[in-house]
Amino acid sequence: MSILVTGANGTIGSLIVQRLADAGAEVKALVRQQGKRSFPAGVTEVVGDLTDVPSMRAALSSVRTLFLLNAVTPDELTQGLIALNLAREAGIERIVYLSVIHADKYTNVPHFTSKHTVERMIESLDIPATILRPAYFMQNEQMVQQVIQNHGVYPMPIGSAGVAMVDTRDIADVAVAELLRRDRAPAPLARTTLELVGTDALTGASAAQIWSSALGREVTYGGDDVAAFEAQMASWGPAWLAYDMRLMMGGIQKFGMHGAQDAVDRLQAILGRPLRTYAEFVAEAISAA
Incomplete structure (x- = not known):
């Protein structure tokens, strides 16, 4: 019996496939297009679509454990509900949902x-699953790194409520730990929820300061204008996605993104190491540029 990883060609999914393979697990990688990525030896590439029943x-089929990741698409909800219903139909009782x-x-x-x-479905039907709730990804900053370095402006309008950004590699490592824990258990495990957060509650100003320190020159915060952010995103991507991201930034400015008081300790206990910090990510991103 194998572990099926959806979104296997993506940033997080590909990391999970690699780490599961390294751990000796039997892995199926669900992809929409065959041959787009080279997977580790022993990983079975499966072509499928979450809306193609x-x-x-x-x-x-022949899957014991499922990692369910839905990309941000207009039919994301339909994808998630269909996948979970089909997993129940197949008798899968070990699920990790992002x-x-x-x-x-x-x-x-x-x-x-x-x-x-999708979470409500998992909870109302008491599906044996781990629900992973990540905050804003540090790797999202790679989209604006050139703006930061070339123009000295940190343009993400994250405001001042505080965002505990998390590294996608830490997300993948926690997901793998939970997948293996569930896959190797003698019986389905009780449902649990983990908030995936970083160690620092970053604001627009503090993020800009970290880039300033790493670059050795001034980087200023571009401000809280979500309309300008939407317009910039819409210049290179779909308008619906740009608007979705604008609404998200408005929520970040209002609520922030904070884990529970014990969230960091729980994650570091699972990982057996410290979480990656934003300053470490920034230094690494600059070095790789």
Whole structure:
């Protein structure tokens, strides 16, 4: 019996596939297009789509454990609900679902509410699952790194409420730990929820200061204008996604992204090491540029 990883071509999914393979697990990697990425030896590439029921039924056969990741798309909710229903139909009782932190607070943000609805299905049907709720990804900053370095402006309008950004590598490592824990258990385990956060509550100003220190020159915060942020995103991507991200930034400015008091300690106990810091990420990103 194997572990099926959805979103296997993506940033987090590909990390999870690699780490599971390194741990000796039997892994199936669900992809929409075959041959797009080179997977580790022994990993079985499975072509399917989360809204294509026949392909998902085939992908879920001979699977004991499921990692469910839905990309931010207009039909994200449909994808998540279909995948979970088909997993139940296949008798899969070991699931790790990648949600998002504060999905219950950001009720006007489409991809947050989609994930919250999937969480409600997991909870109402008492599905044996780990729900992972990550905060804003540090790796999102790579989209604006050139602006930061070339123009001395930190442009993400994250405001001053504080965002405990988390490194995607830490997300993947926690996900793998939970997948292996569930996969290797003699019986399905009780449902649990983990908030995936970093150690620092960053503001726009403090993030800019970290970049300033790492670059050795001034970087200023670009401000809280979410309309300008939407316009910039819409210049290179779909308008619906730009608006979704604008709404998310509005939520970040209002609520922030903070884990529970013990969240960092719980994660570091699972990992057996400290979480990566934002300053470490920034230094690494500059070095790799």
